[in-house]
Amino acid sequence: MCLLYSLRKECILTIEVMSTNPSVKPTARKMWRKVSLPPNCPSCKEMSHLPSGLQDECQYLLQPQLIVRRLLDVAVLVPGRPSEQTLSPHNRSALYKVFVPSFTYRVSAQLVCVGSRGASVCPLTLRLRPKAPPLHNSSSVSCGGASMCQLELALPPWGHWVYVRVEIPSRGPGRTIRFQLCVRLQECPQPSLSRVLVPGAAMNMPQSLGNQPLPPEPPSLGASPEGPGATSPPEHCWPVRPTLRNELDTFSVHFYIFFGPSVALPPERPAVFALRLLPVLDSGGVLSLELQLNVSSLRQENVTVFGCLTHEVPLSLGDAAVTCSKESLAGFLLSVSATSRVARLRIPFPQTGTWFLTLRSLCGVGPRYVRCRNATAEVRLRTFLSPCVDDCGPYGQCKLLRTHNYLYAACECKAGWRGWGCTDSADALTYGFQLLSTLLLCLSNLMFLPPVVLAIRSRYVLEAAVYTFTMFFSTFYHACDQPGIVVFCIMDYDVLQFCDFLGSLMSVWVTVIAMARLQPVVKQVLYLLGAMLLSMALQLDRHGLWNLLGPSLFALGILATAWTVRSVRRRHCYPPTWRRWLFYLCPGSLIAGSAVLLYAFVETRDNYFYIHSIWHMLIAGSVGFLLPPRAKTDHRVPSGARARGCGYQLCINEQEELGLVGPGGATVSSICAS
Known part of the structure; x- marks a missing residue:
């Protein structure tokens, strides 16, 4: 198959690889391969009449390599239980991890130095990062002269490990430092919430921290151990409604909601839905989401329904400034109103796992909105997974492709059309x-x-x-x-x-x-x-x-x-x-x-x-x-031939050849060939 790339004939291809497996740490992140590509390689079908050998061939080889090193025996922290650790001059950093179950909206790590004296009370740096070990650019806090430091991570991804790294700076003291490390998980209130999405509490095993008895369950958010000034849980702690999954064909899945497809959105709370995409099976298609507003349900109020689609953790929409991003989390925002009744969102090759859709109705005119009083908006929700965007339209063809063990679908555009669904007409032929x-x-x-x-x-x-x-x-x-x-x-x-x-x-x-x-x-x-x-x-x-x-x-x-x-x-x-x-x-x-x-x-x-x-x-x-002219035939017979008659003759009885006369039949005319 011939593919086109806007690269030079001789180019150096650099590939950035980052592992999402918590137990795998990439040690070689950049790799290069020299690739020879023709400067103006045509598509195979348009040049299918050309024999191979008379033009530059569309041949290439991409062979990235990744060297990984598994992180073994990473200490597991038990939420709410302090643990004493030490850092020696020969081992200037220590790595820990804690599993984040569903409905957790904040992870906080607290470090307290033990027995520190002098100007540099706690010369340690605390780093925090979800799903992978922290790097130099991860969230960090330097304890410095304080004996206690704390670092928080808001809206951590559900069902993943959060890694905590404690390290001594390069100019730190050359002595052993003792410290206590405690990690707390702040979860949404348990009543009326279904915790069947990602089981995770059993992942935080205490074996690596000794055989001491486990502490009691952390107190509820209303009586947080942080004191009476602790903040209340954010608004995304609403019940998550599951969806039904109906598989029709390869990369063809429909998600149905209970008592749907219409969703009633009361003014006081949002609606959150969970869409589960299976690994490998659902990563090669296009995730499509459509919202259609029922204008008759607005009661002549200026209502706008916002939707926020995020991966691995739901994100609430504020009352005033409506955004679908917060710190390290970013999602896809879409809205419908009386002037724009339909909104569509398509994500090619979506990441597998759980996607959360948050719907909320607000009143007023942007950029600032207010909470509605009595208007209950009604929207029609349609979510499905398809091989290609709109079946590639009239200027493309949806093809099912396979690379090794990876199966995916893609559009093959024609007549200069481009894009995921062959809808980009910038270079299209009229x-x-x-x-x-x-x-x-x-x-x-x-x-x-x-x-x-x-x-x-x-x-x-x-x-x-x-x-x-x-x-x-x-x-x-x-x-x-x-x-x-x-x-x-x-x-x-x-x-x-x-x-x-x-x-x-x-x-x-x-x-x-x-x-x-x-x-x-x-x-x-x-x-x-x-x-x-x-x-x-x-x-x-x-x-x-x-x-x-x-x-x-x-x-x-x-x-x-x-x-x-x-x-x-x-x-x-x-x-x-x-x-x-x-x-x-x-x-x-x-x-x-x-x-x-x-x-x-x-x-x-x-x-x-x-x-x-x-x-x-x-x-x-x-x-x-x-083409040569017609060959000339000479019909003249030489005079000597007429005088000699037939000369040597081979006579063939025509009727005898056809089997029309028997051996004793009468003599019939013959054909003579000289």
């Missing part, structure tokens, strides 16, 4: 240009009509049949091969392509063999043998270079041999007349050579439509010059 290019490629084959008439007049009936076959299938092949919507196919595309290629090669073959003026029996054998060998060669490799050059060179060799033998016997150059060379052979050879040069070295993707049309006309015109 309908008039598509029609003009189709007419040029099809009507240029009418130049074969003069060679057909000339071949019939010269009694080259078989050659005329081959030219007619070529003209017919070349016309309809190019009508079916167009990249746009001006396409007309009378039969399968592969059949049309095979017949076009076979007719083109057979036209060259029969023309050169006819120029050699061989005996009728030899010529017919060569015609039949050429048709069978060319059919076999095209079946093996339809775009091979030698499928065009091989028969042409072999036919030219037969032509040169026949003309050389005839010239030696006659002791005169053949063809004997200079007019034949000047007015027919030389112009025909120049026209055919020009056509081959245009075909091989000038034709590109941009000028294909008119250069290939010129190729049709030049090849057909060269046949009219190169």
Whole structure:
């Protein structure tokens, strides 16, 4: 398959790889490979007529490599339980992890140095990062002169590990430092919440922290251990409504909500839905979401319904400034109102896991909104997973592709259209240009009509049949091969392509063999043998270079041999007349050579439509010059032959050959052959 990339012919490809597996730490993050790509590589279908070897091939090799190192024996922290740890001068950092179950909206890590004295009370740095070990640019806090420091992570991803790293700065003291580390998980209130999305409390195993008894359950958020000044839980602590999953086909999944598809949104609270995408099976399609507002439910109030789609953790929408991002979390925002009733969102190749959709109705005019009083908005929610965006539309084709064990779908656009769903018309061909290019490629084959008439007049009936076959299938092949919507196919595309290629090669073959003026029996054998060998060669490799050059060179060799033998016997150059060379052979050879040069070295993707049309006309015109005239027959009988009569005769009884008379039958007229 030929793919196009806007890269230089010699480029260095750098690939950034980051593992999302908590137990895998990439040690080699950047890799490069030198890739050789042609500067203007056309698409395979548009250049399918070109044999391989006459143009730059669309061949490339991308082979990224990743070296990973697994992190083993990472200490697991028990939420709400302090643990004493030490850092020695030889080991200047320590890594810990804690599992975040569902409905957790904040993770806080607290570090307290033990027995520290002097100016530098606690020379430690505390770093926090979800799903991967912290780096230099992760959230961090330096304890410095304070004996206690704290770091918080708001809205951590549910069902993943959060990593905590404690390290000594490069200019830290060269002594052993003792400290206490405590991690707390602040969760939403348990009543009326279903915790079936991601089971996680059992993941925080205490084995790595000793055999001391576990502390009691953390107090509720209303009586947080942080004191009476603790903040109340945020508004995203609303019940999450599950959805039903209905698998129809590959990358074709519909998600249904209970008592749907209409959703009533009261003014006092939002609605949160969970969409579960399975690993591998759902990552190769397009996640589509559609919202449609029922205007009759607004009661003439200026209501706007906002939707926020986030991955792994729901995000609430504020009353005033409506945003779908907060700190390190960002989602997709969409809205519907009385002026814009429908909103659509499409995510190609979505990340697997749980996606959360938060819907909320607000009143007023942006950018600041207020909470509605009595209006209960009603929206129609439609969520599904499809192979391609809108089935690629009229200018593309949705194809199911496989790379090793990864299955995915993608649009193959045509006529210059681009984009995920072939909707980008920046470089698209207009309908008039598509029609003009189709007419040029099809009507240029009418130049074969003069060679057909000339071949019939010269009694080259078989050659005329081959030219007619070529003209017919070349016309309809190019009508079916167009990249746009001006396409007309009378039969399968592969059949049309095979017949076009076979007719083109057979036209060259029969023309050169006819120029050699061989005996009728030899010529017919060569015609039949050429048709069978060319059919076999095209079946093996339809775009091979030698499928065009091989028969042409072999036919030219037969032509040169026949003309050389005839010239030696006659002791005169053949063809004997200079007019034949000047007015027919030389112009025909120049026209055919020009056509081959245009075909091989000038034709590109941009000028294909008119250069290939010129190729049709030049090849057909060269046949009219190169086809030899009708052989002259001498009907005069020498006088000596009349005097001698029949001479030696071989008489054949015609009726006896047909089995019409018996052995004893009467004598009938015979046919004599001298």
